[in-house]
Amino acid sequence: MPFPPTSKPAGRRPAMKAGAVSATAMMAPALILVGVFILIPAIVAVIGSFFDFSMTSANWTYVGGANYRRAATDPLFWLAISNNIFIVVGSVISQVGGGAILAAILDRGIRRGGVFYRTIIFMPVVISSIAVAFVWMLILDPNVGPLNAVVKALGLPTPKLGWLGDPSISLWMLLLIAAWQNVGFQMMLILAGLQAIPKEHYEAASLDGARGLKAFWYITLPGIRNVLVLATLITVIGGFKVFDLVFVTTGGGPANATQVLGTYTYTQAFSFGNMGYANAMAVVLLVTAALLGWLQVRLSRRG
Amino acid sequence: MPHLEVRDVVKRYGKVTVLSGVSFSAEKGEFVVMVGPSGCGKSTLLRSIAGLEEISSGSVSIAGRDITTAEPSDRGVAMVFQNYALYPHMTVAQNMGFALKVARRPKAEIETAVTRAAEILRITDHLGKYPKALSGGQKQRVAIGRAITRAPEVFLFDEPLSNLDAALRSQMRIELSRLHRELGATMLYVTHDQTEAMTMADRIIVMNGGNIEQIGSPLDLYNRPATRFVAGFIGSPRMNFITAHVARLAGRSVGFTLGEGRPPLDLEFAPGETLPRLGDAVTLGIRPEALGDEGEVHIADADVTVVEALGRETLVYSDAHTLRTTDSESLDGYFAQLVPSQSDKRLGQHIELRANRSAFVVFAADGATLHDASPIHHK
Numbered sequence: 001m002p003f004p005p006t007s008k009p010a011g012r013r014p015a016m017k018a019g020a021v022s023a024t025a026m027m028a029p030a031l032i033l034v035g036v037f038i039l040i041p042a043i044v045a046v047i048g049s050f051f052d053f054s055m056t057s058a059n060w061t062y063v064g065g066a067n068y069r070r071a072a073t074d075p076l077f078w079l080a081i082s083n084n085i086f087i088v089v090g091s092v093i094s095q096v097g098g099g100a101i102l103a104a105i106l107d108r109g110i111r112r113g114g115v116f117y118r119t120i121i122f123m124p125v126v127i128s129s130i131a132v133a134f135v136w137m138l139i140l141d142p143n144v145g146p147l148n149a150v151v152k153a154l155g156l157p158t159p160k161l162g163w164l165g166d167p168s169i170s171l172w173m174l175l176l177i178a179a180w181q182n183v184g185f186q187m188m189l190i191l192a193g194l195q196a197i198p199k200e201h202y203e204a205a206s207l208d209g210a211r212g213l214k215a216f217w218y219i220t221l222p223g224i225r226n227v228l229v230l231a232t233l234i235t236v237i238g239g240f241k242v243f244d245l246v247f248v249t250t251g252g253g254p255a256n257a258t259q260v261l262g263t264y265t266y267t268q269a270f271s272f273g274n275m276g277y278a279n280a281m282a283v284v285l286l287v288t289a290a291l292l293g294w295l296q297v298r299l300s301r302r303g
Numbered sequence: 304m305p306h307l308e309v310r311d312v313v314k315r316y317g318k319v320t321v322l323s324g325v326s327f328s329a330e331k332g333e334f335v336v337m338v339g340p341s342g343c344g345k346s347t348l349l350r351s352i353a354g355l356e357e358i359s360s361g362s363v364s365i366a367g368r369d370i371t372t373a374e375p376s377d378r379g380v381a382m383v384f385q386n387y388a389l390y391p392h393m394t395v396a397q398n399m400g401f402a403l404k405v406a407r408r409p410k411a412e413i414e415t416a417v418t419r420a421a422e423i424l425r426i427t428d429h430l431g432k433y434p435k436a437l438s439g440g441q442k443q444r445v446a447i448g449r450a451i452t453r454a455p456e457v458f459l460f461d462e463p464l465s466n467l468d469a470a471l472r473s474q475m476r477i478e479l480s481r482l483h484r485e486l487g488a489t490m491l492y493v494t495h496d497q498t499e500a501m502t503m504a505d506r507i508i509v510m511n512g513g514n515i516e517q518i519g520s521p522l523d524l525y526n527r528p529a530t531r532f533v534a535g536f537i538g539s540p541r542m543n544f545i546t547a548h549v550a551r552l553a554g555r556s557v558g559f560t561l562g563e564g565r566p567p568l569d570l571e572f573a574p575g576e577t578l579p580r581l582g583d584a585v586t587l588g589i590r591p592e593a594l595g596d597e598g599e600v601h602i603a604d605a606d607v608t609v610v611e612a613l614g615r616e617t618l619v620y621s622d623a624h625t626l627r628t629t630d631s632e633s634l635d636g637y638f639a640q641l642v643p644s645q646s647d648k649r650l651g652q653h654i655e656l657r658a659n660r661s662a663f664v665v666f667a668a669d670g671a672t673l674h675d676a677s678p679i680h681h682k
Binding site for chain 2: 198200201203204205206207208209210211214218219222223225
């Protein structure tokens with residue numbers, strides 16, 4: 001043979017074996033990362049949820065299900081969950097609904113500048129939540145923020161305690177910030193779904209007598225059904241997991257008005273040192289997110 | 304009264320005119336094929352009749368009713384698209400019954416219509432399947448079935464067979480012809496494939512650059528092309544075209560140059576045919592099957608450059624050196640010639656290109672046919 005082979009021209013069996021080995025090798029970095037940063041902490045959290053301990057405890061005290069029973073009777077835990085649900089529902093409406101409307105406008109409503117608007121609306125998605133939070137804290141600042149200035153200039157009343165300081169509106173403000181940051185992502189998802197529907201389907205439908213609302217109902221909606229399900233699930237999971245935005249802007253305040261599972265867990269763990277209790281709440285959050293994630297995978301496979 | 308009548312239809316996109324005043328009509332039950340190269344406006348015309356394009360001026364009427372501005376679904380037409388356009392989230396049966404469902408017809412009626420169409424198209428076994436589980440040919444049958452259930456006045460087909468492979472295409476051609484006979488419906492069919500046009504049409508409309516070049520039966524177009532464009536478009540391989548000048552005029556006898564230092568080719572023009580003037584530039588046309596070793600006229604000596612055995616016959620391209628064809632299939636100015644497959648034409652062989660006088664067609668500089676060839680009678 002004039003040249004040595006660059007790879008083993010082996011039979012079928014060894015080739016498959018080599019394939020399995022190299023596949024494992026290729027996946028190893030991802031598997032190790034997932035193991036170290038997700039799987040092991042999750043297992044530790046589950047175990048820890050049955051113990052009473054603090055950051056610096058030398059000994060863990062086994063307490064059985066006491067941490068879970070405590071959560072069940074803790075009004076703040078339930079407040080946090082209800083705030084999470086508020087954010088979830090509000091986000092689905094504002095982000096998926098708003099994203100769908102924006103996508104429809106970009107798809108059909110405007111003749112030019114589509115790429116420009118798409119880029120502008122998508123931009124907040126790539127900014128870190130911390131930066132977004134700081135930008136909005138500036139905007140909403142009762143002393144130097146431009147929002148107050150605009151509202152005052154219009155002759156309208158501004159909240160005395162500030163936009164984020166008033167318990168009756170602070171959660172709404174968080175919803176607004178989250179929507180501003182994420183609506184572009186949902187818009188892109190839905191826009192891609194809309195544009196994947198072939199023009200001929202609408203033409204065939206118009207010959208079949210389905211135009212306007214009927215075309216939307218029979219062609220558009222089934223066409224983007226999977227995308228809408230996906231967008232909704234992403235938003236729901238995001239709504240349960242929300243932490244950084246709340247933590248930076250309000251820290252769960254004022255008076256727990258914006259307390260969510262993420263921030264409450266953090267507070268219990270690192271402010272009060274109740275690691276066991278925090279772990280139990282983290283497990284509740286984990287199970288919720290995992291269930292929804294499983295649902296997401298299942299539904300997206302169906303399409 | 305014609306069943307479908309298209310009158311002076313003009314379609315402009317901004318400054319671009321796609322259809323410049325097109326008129327034709329189709330009788331009830333007629334299979335009319337619109338054929339032409341891409342961009343000739345045939346699809347736009349079909350879509351205008353369907354109501355998918357708004358026309359700039361002109362009128363369309365079906366069964367005596369002016370439908371120029373009617374909604375697509377109120378025109379009494381059904382359309383079959385090139386890429387099927389089946390609704391992916393509906394089963395075959397739902398696809399076929401969709402129009403009736405939108406029209407809120409009773410379930411029993413929808414089912415009867417769908418079952419009947421499925422039987423005609425032999426897709427009864429597939430009624431419960433989704434489009435993605437079907438092959439290309441089956442999908443196109445479903446698309447045709449969707450049209451049938453609506454029982455339209457006019458069926459519109461927009462290149463329905465272009466996405467199918469060659470074998471399936473010829474099979475579907477036969478099926479469409481059968482379907483046309485069975486339904487007795489008026490059908491308007493767009494294609495760029497002249498074989499489809501020739502094999503299926505009662506009448507062919509040849510379009511070019513937004514205009515109708517000629518309307519006629521398949522053999523009419525083949526034997527008596529009205530223009531050089533039609534002559535080149537209908538028939539495969541293409542007609543050979545040679546540029547020539549009028550060198551001699553004597554009564555109805557016209558002499559054409561066939562190259563430097565050669566005696567002119569004299570052709571007798573029939574009464575009624577327009578005579579060219581002395582010195583006019585013209586194009587002479589001759590069909591590949593009319594070229595051979597024998598014949599009254601010696602056109603040129605040539606060398607065989609390509610031999611394509613097609614089985615029943617053989618397609619021979621030859622290089623006549625000084626005399627080149629224009630607008631030819633092989634692009635090199637070679638002469639195309641169809642000969643019986645028994646003939647022993649070999650690559651590089653030196654041959655004579657000959658033909659009978661009656662085989663020549665003469666086109667004026669503007670493309671109009673001045674002189675027809677006589678149909679060839681095969682022995």
